[in-house]
Amino acid sequence: MRFWRILMLTGVGLAAFAVPNLRAEERPNFVVILCDDLGWGDLASYGHPHIKTPNLDRLAVEGMRLTSFYSAAPVCSPSRVGLLTGRNPNRAGVYDWIPHVEQRNQSGKASRALVHMRKEEVTLPQVLQKAGYATALSGKWHCNADFNTAGQPQPGEAGFDHWFATQNNAAPSHENPVNYVRNGNEVGPLEGYSCQLAAREAIDWIEALPKEKPFFLYLAFHEPHEPVASPPELVKGYEGIARNEDEAEYFANVENMDRAVGELMATLDRLKLAENTVVVFSSDNGPETLNRYRASNRSYGTPGPLRGMKLWTTEAGCRVPGIVRWPAKIKPGQVSDEAVSSLDFLPSFASLAGASLPEGLALDGADMMAALNGGKVAREKPLFWIYFNALNEQRVAMREGDWKILAKLNGGKLPTVSNVTEGSAAKVRQAVLTDFSLFEIAKDQGEERDLAQEQPDKLKEMQGKLEAAYRELTGSMFVWPDVD
Template identity: 30%
Template sequence: MKSKIAVAVFIIIFSFSCKERAKSIEVKKQKPNVVFFLVDDLGYSDLSCYGSDFYQTPNIDKLAASGIKFINGYAACTVCSPTRASIMTGKYPATIKCTDWIEGHKVPNAKLKIPEWTMYMDTTEYTMAESFKDAGYITGHFGKWHLGEKNAYWPENNGFTVNKGGWAKGAPNKNKKMLSNGYFSPYGNPRLKDGIEGEYLTERLTKEACSFIEKNKKTPFFLNFWFYNVHKPIQAKKEKIEKYKVLVDDNKHQKNPVYAAMVEHMDDAVGKVMQQLKENGLLDNTIIIFTSDNGGLVGQGENKITNNYPLKGGKGQIYEGGVRVPNIIISPGVTKANTVNETPIISLDYYPTLLELAEVDVPVKVKKKLEGESLVDLMTTNKELERKAIYWHYPHYHKQGATPYSAIRKGDWKLIHTYENDIFELYNLKKDIGEKNNLVISFLDKKEELQLDLDNWLVKVNAQMPILNPNHQK
């Protein structure tokens, strides 16, 4: 009798363990979700976890504490559209010839004539969204796109099943004739229905993103949450502005209460999306990326917006304040909490990284053309990346003061070549993060080494170059 009972118990336990093992295998086979947060114009120092003592970002701070925070992370360009195209294609802006924001600044009488460039992301590119869609993912884009005037270049024609808010414009419409009111409804956005009067754009996009998660919680999804915040117009809800007005301290580098409120709106949105993932039991199977498309906009004269201290410069400029940005990655089972990494990374690395993390296959010819490098080995074993340098090329003028330039970072060294007057600047970023001491004369050998590397890269990608302008007016 006892032996029969023992056999019965064994069968029950064995059966249960088999079911649990099968369930475990099933869970392991589930493809990870992806949530990609891209903030517009967010500076390196605009988060508490990156040094701000004025802006309050508890939700993003929690992200940084939960994964890897890269402190030498870079945007592919100092302005928005090229970086966005770089993220979606895994290529340098110079390679795809999308080297300025769409529509760019017109300077017909400048010393240099800017070259022709592509004012859209070419639809022949096999985008990151298309790769995930073809792998069975539901893909959704929420927020800013800014990669082409015609709707053929908009998210729904570049791999996204759902598009809420992504179209030609790079900032919320604020136009009385169009009855649009910037960050407050009505929006004048053909890919986002107007909400009730006074609805705040970021809160609306957050609701749309959370609804997408709820609807697709049982299927793998790829979610782009690409904020319009904190791009101009600088607008926020009154109660948040009032909160920061009383916190302004003239002794601090950052002191714009409206911009601070915009940063908090963005942080609130991140928190709500993360809460939505948690409530649906998805946090342990969702890859999170958080970054910015370029450095913070400093502004001019009395219209100061943010301050990128201790970095020099801001949006539109090749100094660190214009191109170094926050970068946070969380990948359950891969990244470790509270990790800080000093390796220089750049926007085009996300595409190959996400492909590897999610085990998404793409055609060999597509993979070979990706210029970014997967960060997976770096994140798991701290293995050095194969590449030795990263590059920038901006053959344009920008109203924040930039003139055409190219640049390279190799190790701790950074070389900038501005073309108007053929000037070189050389900095050791480990010793001089504020780029105060131009070492080009003291380290001529290093300057020559980096210049040769940069020039060879420009030839390799067939970079379009500025030329002397016959219409230049002194």
């Protein structure tokens, strides 16, 4: 532990440079806490009737709860790439979850073993690192197939001074994982639950930093993604409340994650860092569907009032919990329904840090700070999703202001695509958008009333913007080579 702390502290200063016009004490720290498969309705502050989340409830009371917070995609890997780059993940060539490279010989996954967040992408930790911030990842990475090798860029090459991570899930489960890697070195078997292990690594890292050093922490929990494992005493607390032991396991899993958040927040308080630290809590996508695959028998997440689940382009696929706390600037106890996205982190944090962005960098996110002050986000581009492997037939969706539009591709006949390669790119680009649905989403979060027939003028306007966004994005998306 002492050895890696020394390495981390020695290396941090190498990329630092002074940022003009901002004193060190004026630049906030940033903490992004990301859950895996947590549904919009899985927290007490979002209406769950049973799950106990006192630390996140406190975070919401002390900050702002965002009821229209969106992930960059309805599935993990592209969502994470979008968060880190501020760009639609299709633009970066990440279209679906990334299997480990060892799965390359499984049917349909050969080209997916090539997929990774390429070194050409500019990332949030890189931007902040160049502005003098210390940066760390603790938890789930899932931005490449070839993990912890020289074959593809690793977290360190994406701008993290320190990283403690797994490629995808904690294995064999959240309890006593054996697959964590720290700065390129396999850690081996660990005792405890993954969320606490990730939080404690983050705490150790923060405690080792010089007090004057601003930092960016990306704490990416595995919870409550399967394979779920939870402390028995927490599971027991839901006996007689949950419908069965599997549901009790899920409830306890979310509560255990909340405990890990509490440990981190207590550390920020103890070190007197809380006042000027921006803490954002969210999820990579909506909740998993119960029993969708063999090992998902504990996937009892709830979308609340939203339609669909994970892997859908309807609201429940991408609309997730969002909580932001920054005592120095955000008035506590607020609730905002302004549309905010994880794509907004990079431009927002860069602005607050006084960091420079490369000239010509095409971002899809916007500065979200106006929303955190009760205002509107000024977006040049609507929020836009294309998920070619969606479970619902309308695989294209867009939200602009109070409205949302969805569409099928070729009448729903375009085959599902988990990765866009040279062999499939033309079909994707030439696809025709059809079967449009229109919702006034600000008033109809459950997407219950399709207004396509009642609002022809609005439909025409939104349809034109959707088609333009589709052509622009598919025209600029990165395409992978085919692999036999």
